[in-house]
Amino acid sequence: MPLRRFTDLRSCLKRLLGPGAVLGRGPGRAAPAGPKRPGTVLFWAGGIALAALLPLGAATYLMQQREAALRETERQVGNLVMVLASAVEASFSSVDLLQSAVQEWIRSTETDRPESFAAKAGSRETHLALRARAAALPQLRSVFLTDASGQVLSSTLSWPPPQRSVAERDYFRRLQAGPVFDRTVSAPLRNGITGDWNLVLARRLVAADGSFLGLIGVSVRLDYFEDFFRRLALGPGNSISLFRRDGTLLARYPRLEDKIGLKVARGPAFRQLEAGMPAPVLRTRSTVDDRDRIVSARATESPSFILLASRLEEEALQSWRGEAQRVATAVALLDGLILLALVLLRRQGRQRAALGEMQAARREAEDKLLRAAEREAAARLLAEREAKLRASEAMLRLAMEVGRVGGFRHDLVRDIVECGPETRALQGHAPGEGPMPAAEWFRPVLAEDWPELQASFRRSHEAQVPETVADYRVRMPDGQVRHLEARVRVQFEAGGTPHSALGTIIDITERREAEARIAHLAHHDTLTGLANRALFRRRLDEALARARQGGAFAVLCLDLDRFKEVNDTLGHPVGDALLRQAAERLQALLREADSLARLGGDEFAVIQVAMERSADAAALARRLVATLAAPFELEGHQVMIGTSIGIAVAPRDGMDGDALLKAADMALYRAKADGRGRWRFFEPEMDARMQLRRALETDLRRALSRGEFELFYQPIVTLASRQVAGFEVLLRWRHPERGLVPPDAFIPLAEEIGLIGPIGEWVLRQACREAARWPAPLRVAVNLSPAQFAGRVLVDAVTAVLRETGLDAARLEVEITEAVMLQDTRTTLVTLHRLKALGVRIAMDDFGTGYSSLGYLQRFPFDKVKIDRSFTRELERSRKSNAIIRAVVGLCAGLDMGVTAEGVETAAQLETLSRCGCDEAQGFLFGQPRPAAELPEMLRQLEQARRAASAAA
Numbered sequence: 001m002p003l004r005r006f007t008d009l010r011s012c013l014k015r016l017l018g019p020g021a022v023l024g025r026g027p028g029r030a031a032p033a034g035p036k037r038p039g040t041v042l043f044w045a046g047g048i049a050l051a052a053l054l055p056l057g058a059a060t061y062l063m064q065q066r067e068a069a070l071r072e073t074e075r076q077v078g079n080l081v082m083v084l085a086s087a088v089e090a091s092f093s094s095v096d097l098l099q100s101a102v103q104e105w106i107r108s109t110e111t112d113r114p115e116s117f118a119a120k121a122g123s124r125e126t127h128l129a130l131r132a133r134a135a136a137l138p139q140l141r142s143v144f145l146t147d148a149s150g151q152v153l154s155s156t157l158s159w160p161p162p163q164r165s166v167a168e169r170d171y172f173r174r175l176q177a178g179p180v181f182d183r184t185v186s187a188p189l190r191n192g193i194t195g196d197w198n199l200v201l202a203r204r205l206v207a208a209d210g211s212f213l214g215l216i217g218v219s220v221r222l223d224y225f226e227d228f229f230r231r232l233a234l235g236p237g238n239s240i241s242l243f244r245r246d247g248t249l250l251a252r253y254p255r256l257e258d259k260i261g262l263k264v265a266r267g268p269a270f271r272q273l274e275a276g277m278p279a280p281v282l283r284t285r286s287t288v289d290d291r292d293r294i295v296s297a298r299a300t301e302s303p304s305f306i307l308l309a310s311r312l313e314e315e316a317l318q319s320w321r322g323e324a325q326r327v328a329t330a331v332a333l334l335d336g337l338i339l340l341a342l343v344l345l346r347r348q349g350r351q352r353a354a355l356g357e358m359q360a361a362r363r364e365a366e367d368k369l370l371r372a373a374e375r376e377a378a379a380r381l382l383a384e385r386e387a388k389l390r391a392s393e394a395m396l397r398l399a400m401e402v403g404r405v406g407g408f409r410h411d412l413v414r415d416i417v418e419c420g421p422e423t424r425a426l427q428g429h430a431p432g433e434g435p436m437p438a439a440e441w442f443r444p445v446l447a448e449d450w451p452e453l454q455a456s457f458r459r460s461h462e463a464q465v466p467e468t469v470a471d472y473r474v475r476m477p478d479g480q481v482r483h484l485e486a487r488v489r490v491q492f493e494a495g496g497t498p499h500s501a502l503g504t505i506i507d508i509t510e511r512r513e514a515e516a517r518i519a520h521l522a523h524h525d526t527l528t529g530l531a532n533r534a535l536f537r538r539r540l541d542e543a544l545a546r547a548r549q550g551g552a553f554a555v556l557c558l559d560l561d562r563f564k565e566v567n568d569t570l571g572h573p574v575g576d577a578l579l580r581q582a583a584e585r586l587q588a589l590l591r592e593a594d595s596l597a598r599l600g601g602d603e604f605a606v607i608q609v610a611m612e613r614s615a616d617a618a619a620l621a622r623r624l625v626a627t628l629a630a631p632f633e634l635e636g637h638q639v640m641i642g643t644s645i646g647i648a649v650a651p652r653d654g655m656d657g658d659a660l661l662k663a664a665d666m667a668l669y670r671a672k673a674d675g676r677g678r679w680r681f682f683e684p685e686m687d688a689r690m691q692l693r694r695a696l697e698t699d700l701r702r703a704l705s706r707g708e709f710e711l712f713y714q715p716i717v718t719l720a721s722r723q724v725a726g727f728e729v730l731l732r733w734r735h736p737e738r739g740l741v742p743p744d745a746f747i748p749l750a751e752e753i754g755l756i757g758p759i760g761e762w763v764l765r766q767a768c769r770e771a772a773r774w775p776a777p778l779r780v781a782v783n784l785s786p787a788q789f790a791g792r793v794l795v796d797a798v799t800a801v802l803r804e805t806g807l808d809a810a811r812l813e814v815e816i817t818e819a820v821m822l823q824d825t826r827t828t829l830v831t832l833h834r835l836k837a838l839g840v841r842i843a844m845d846d847f848g849t850g851y852s853s854l855g856y857l858q859r860f861p862f863d864k865v866k867i868d869r870s871f872t873r874e875l876e877r878s879r880k881s882n883a884i885i886r887a888v889v890g891l892c893a894g895l896d897m898g899v900t901a902e903g904v905e906t907a908a909q910l911e912t913l914s915r916c917g918c919d920e921a922q923g924f925l926f927g928q929p930r931p932a933a934e935l936p937e938m939l940r941q942l943e944q945a946r947r948a949a950s951a952a953a
């Protein structure tokens, strides 16, 4: 009955006491005096005691309710922090996986030496691979690689990488200091531009010999966690914080801008956690905002962080407070009624007879009122508690929905499982409520995962492990398969028998998919999707294992011809498209059992299984060469490339993966040396030749610093005057064991291994220094390799050498071959024009040996053309050579270019060349190439010969 009906007390009590009852007296009517009877005293004492006891009872009741409300909140906060810890750990374990994948990839691409690591890590390919890996994880800001000095080699933020060093960062110093730390976490770092807070998780990278190679850093956005906490915090009075173990605040919702990155005072929850308590829940005053809170903390394992969730006590008690007010009002009202009744009764003192009735009636009324008030209060309490329960359920449900988390209780005695509808749905059940048999609960678990899941529960029961974690998959009603992770806490009876299990399940499908994606990336090439070197090696080992049971297979190593040209001239996007198309064509020719991989750059490799004869491998090689010889259509360009192939056959060429790859590689080297578009089988003598080449390479790398190079000079003579016009410089290598090595034997190797730049510059400087001592106008001619043009520093080097040596630019002649013109023509032409602008003369060397030389003569104003000695040699035997030389001389005269004939060995050749109109000649007839010291004598002899010839004429 609502309380307001009792406001009109008089009528109310009258109704209760009956029509004859007298409830009061009017003004002026004197109250009859009389002695107080013991009954009256008792009545008064009882009334007052009742009025005093009511508030006491209500207070006790309210204190119990208050405690219950706080306990409920403690449970909620404890649950929340458990869910959060799982989610944060999952997020960091993805980072760990990514780092492992990159470390594995570095190992597999054999770049774990400092030089190769720097080159590989700084490449665009690495940048793309890192970006692809980082894209799977939204919490990442960037992923970067540094070298051992802290210089950033690659970053997902930009390519080329920023010129930045992390040498001063705490995490770099820790990892650099020694192998104690394999991985570390930075202090929170604030981005100077965006103001965002980040955390760097760094892992040490080591070279094959164990030395420090650099690190891989993953910068994690802390606002990602704040955002996540915001979604779970539910309400302004709740707070969720993430700390480092040392108490540094990393992220917090609601945000405390001025405290992020600082160590805050460790509160009691923090301390209890440090003392070994796994998940303390307590009521305490917050060290962050100095308010009473219910706090729970939990530590994550890797990395070791601390999560703290709290709820304001005042907020937790809000609904209780409302209830307390209402109860207090009801009690006050009742007390008022009692007092009023007592006053009324005193006024009716003289009507003793009626008093008894009235007292009885009043007691009855009071009882009714009390019962009604109590019912009212009880109903209110019930409603309040239901509302609170609903709110807390909603909060938990939302947390579970956001985190895709569910909770259940498995009664092991009755073998039934209780859980909410969301948890049922997570486990793969159709909507429904109420407990279900455990067999039914586990029904959606995939058959292949069931034995292991059962075994893990059994193990935990037998060993009495209180908490166990299990991974399994379930099939959803729509047929979809989801990955779940269950954390189960088993409760044991005193005798050790398990009686129930409380558990949470988390849907980790996205995490598993990300892991699978990362694993795929670790074994596949991001550009072509083919297997990478690591996977190829694994497949090779598998093929070897099969071959040990009998059978043979072939390993084919391919290298795209002219890929670098396409990449350099048409740009990386076209180069990438070319690699993709080439991969598709190769794949199309292989059987399903064969394996194709991209080993790096333009290198591909094939494992041809079930091969019966060598001819099968040759047939496949022929098809591979043919398919790559066909033109490619790339972004509007038609491109022709080709491939060379080296083949090794197991078991004939070895039964070891490394040996087979090496053999195929040697055969590939041979194929390329024999001319492009060929395939070669490995032969044992290739190994010997390769070793010889390696030895030569090692010696060549040291030759410059050891001063083993020498310059020889060969005279060039003007035909009309027979005077020496200058000398061509020819390089010799005085090898300590092999003696004098001619340039043809080492210049191609120097070009291949990138040494021609420093060697060429040395030649240029020595030659100019020497020529500066000669009498003017004697010129010096220096050969330039195509690789020197590719470097783009040539003009600067020539300018510097001329300034340094003081040689007049007009006395320097550079000789280039057709190969230079074949390179990126626009850049080459710019370089040639800049050289010419310096005043340097430019000669086209070995003219006539290429196939489209005349075109180059039109495109660039050479000062002279040197006719190759093969034409001079044929002069006396073939009229054709004679005609060609005449034609070239005529053409050059028209283009205002001089002509020098090379390889003149006889007087007859000289005579013919003079008749053809050649300007200059060079050859053994005038002198072999000789060291600088012999030049004065050579000049003297040539002058003598000239005088004798003119006297005879």
Ligand SMILES: Nc1nc2c(ncn2[C@@H]2O[C@@H]3COP(=O)(O)O[C@H]4[C@@H](O)[C@H](n5cnc6c(=O)[nH]c(N)nc65)O[C@@H]4COP(=O)(O)O[C@H]3[C@H]2O)c(=O)[nH]1
Pocket: 714, 729, 730, 731, 742, 743, 744, 747, 760, 763, 783, 784, 785, 815, 845, 846, 869, 902, 903, 904, 905, 922, 923, 924, 925, 929
């Ligand atoms: N049979 C015969 N041969 C003659 C006669 N007159 C000269 N030769 C040889 O022909 C070559 C002329 O040099 P090249 O065509 O520029 O061809 C040069 C040039 O392409 C390259 N080379 C030499 N020195 C250098 C250098 O410093 N830098 C670069 N990039 N290449 C160089 O090596 C090539 C070979 O040089 P060398 O072995 O010194 O061989 C020299 C020279 O010794 C002759 O009457 N009969």
